[in-house]
Amino acid sequence: MISYLEDVILQTVCRILIPFIQVYGLYVIAHGHHSPGGGFQGGVILGASFILLCVAYDINEAKRRMTEKVDTVFCSLGLIIYSGIGLICLVLGGSYLNYSRLGQVLPVNPVDARSIGILGIEIGVGITVMAVMISIFLDLASRGEHEEGLE
Amino acid sequence: MKLLALFAVCATGVLLIYGTVDMPDWGDPHSPASVHVSPRYIEKAMEETAVPNIVTAVLADYRGYDTLGETVVIFTAAMACILLMRRRRK
Numbered sequence: 001m002i003s004y005l006e007d008v009i010l011q012t013v014c015r016i017l018i019p020f021i022q023v024y025g026l027y028v029i030a031h032g033h034h035s036p037g038g039g040f041q042g043g044v045i046l047g048a049s050f051i052l053l054c055v056a057y058d059i060n061e062a063k064r065r066m067t068e069k070v071d072t073v074f075c076s077l078g079l080i081i082y083s084g085i086g087l088i089c090l091v092l093g094g095s096y097l098n099y100s101r102l103g104q105v106l107p108v109n110p111v112d113a114r115s116i117g118i119l120g121i122e123i124g125v126g127i128t129v130m131a132v133m134i135s136i137f138l139d140l141a142s143r144g145e146h147e148e149g150l151e
Numbered sequence: 152m153k154l155l156a157l158f159a160v161c162a163t164g165v166l167l168i169y170g171t172v173d174m175p176d177w178g179d180p181h182s183p184a185s186v187h188v189s190p191r192y193i194e195k196a197m198e199e200t201a202v203p204n205i206v207t208a209v210l211a212d213y214r215g216y217d218t219l220g221e222t223v224v225i226f227t228a229a230m231a232c233i234l235l236m237r238r239r240r241k
Contacts, residue, residue: 032204032207033202033203033204033207033208033211034202034203034204035204036204036206038207038210038211040221072233075226075229075230076226078222078226079222079223079226082219082222083219086215086219096216097212097215097216097219099212111198111199111200111201112201114199114200114201114202114212115200115201115202117212118200118202118207118208118211118212121211121215121218121219122207122211124222125218125222128222128225128226129222129225131229132225132226132228132229135229135232135233136228136229136232139232139233139236139237140232140236143236143238145238
């Protein structure tokens with residue numbers, strides 16, 4: 001119904017560029033506690049790479065890479081990781097989100113356990129932000145249909 | 152009515168600008184925000200969390216509840232968008 005312009009240059013450039021954007025997004029998440037960055041920023045970069053795929057190709061192409069079911073599961077998964085780490089700390093005898101208690105189950109001292117806990121919740125935040133960006137973009141761009149190209 | 156609205160807007164603006172007169176200077180090292188918890192974070196963040204990036208240490212550790220709430224806000228935004236806009240395929 002909606003005709004979209006197949007642009008060879010645009011599609012080729014995006015196909016080359018998107019893996020690098022995604023690796024950079026993963027770097028921003030994983031390196032968030034040593035350099036500027038973190039879950040929110042890295043998640044947005046990962047989500048933007050999918051949005052670029054939607055813009056350069058169409059929504060069906062993006063949905064082949066990540067279906068809306070997987071996307072919605074990812075929305076919750078990040079939050080579950082975040083609150084799950086908090087609950088693990090609670091079970092291990094600390095207060096909620098007191099990561100130093102993770103040192104009891106991980107082979108590190110309590111100070112390094114805090115660093116690992118921070119990395120864990122950054123990953124959770126990144127997953128949620130990425131999935132939410134994709135979900136909102138798909139809903140807004142296709143009037144909730146998720147079927148045609150961009151309108 | 153429009154004049155009344157204009158008056159209300161101007162009065163609020165004047166009050167807000169008047170409120171900024173009492174604010175500490177920008178970047179003042181002796182302002183209350185800079186003498187209370189900031190030095191504590193700057194001195195202890197590295198040895199308490201082993202994270203060189205103090206911003207991340209404050210966001211994810213000292214203020215972990217806050218970041219959890221932010222994530223919940225984003226999650227809620229997605230759920231609201233899905234509930235309002237997504238339509239089932241016929």
